[in-house]
Amino acid sequence: MHNLLLVASLVTIAVSACNEPCFNNGQCSAPCPRCSPEGRCSSGYSCKSICAVNTDCSSDSCSVCAPVGTAFPGEFLCVAGCNQTCSTQADCYGANNFGCGNCVQGKCVKGKYCFDTCSSDEECGTYSDRSCGSCINGKCLANCGSTCTFDAACGNSSCPRCGGVNGTFTCCAPVTCGQSCSLDQDCGGQCSHCVSGKCA
Numbered sequence: 001m002h003n004l005l006l007v008a009s010l011v012t013i014a015v016s017a018c019n020e021p022c023f024n025n026g027q028c029s030a031p032c033p034r035c036s037p038e039g040r041c042s043s044g045y046s047c048k049s050i051c052a053v054n055t056d057c058s059s060d061s062c063s064v065c066a067p068v069g070t071a072f073p074g075e076f077l078c079v080a081g082c083n084q085t086c087s088t089q090a091d092c093y094g095a096n097n098f099g100c101g102n103c104v105q106g107k108c109v110k111g112k113y114c115f116d117t118c119s120s121d122e123e124c125g126t127y128s129d130r131s132c133g134s135c136i137n138g139k140c141l142a143n144c145g146s147t148c149t150f151d152a153a154c155g156n157s158s159c160p161r162c163g164g165v166n167g168t169f170t171c172c173a174p175v176t177c178g179q180s181c182s183l184d185q186d187c188g189g190q191c192s193h194c195v196s197g198k199c200a
Helices: 002-016
Strands: 064-067 076-079 102-104 107-109 134-136 139-141 161-165 168-172
Touching: none
Parallel strands: none
Antiparallel strands: 064 076, 102 107, 134 139, 161 168
């Protein structure tokens, strides 16, 4: 009986070790608590591996099980989470990794908002709101043609106006005399009023 317990104990230790055979997560323990699809104890599925829940994924490199996107509905992959390693913004699935959708200095982090201090464009804008996505004079602001929500967010002196139609607003130059407008703020220079749809 004593020998049988010893053998069972050795089997448990062997199955718990990294890279040893397993049938389920319950047979594996730290530092390799996951039973991989190949039937081996591991620290978790590697980046871009198919997964079902966050606990399938490696806690060290890609700890979030995120939807792949509309091309493959219902399919999930292990991706980098907050403060985990990345090489591009695409490595950081912002909406599904607790908002850390910006890749800054090789780590997935939350983006900064309008007027926050910055040192690079990558720091600015968040996964859900890309307005103020440029670092201009040390502050997160919107550049010419960038999405904006108000004039003060437009940091380029050539495009100080936040304007547009149908709910899409970008930083642009004021409209000049005689050109089409909707509001007074559309117009600039000597013709700063919108009269009958024209700057006058």
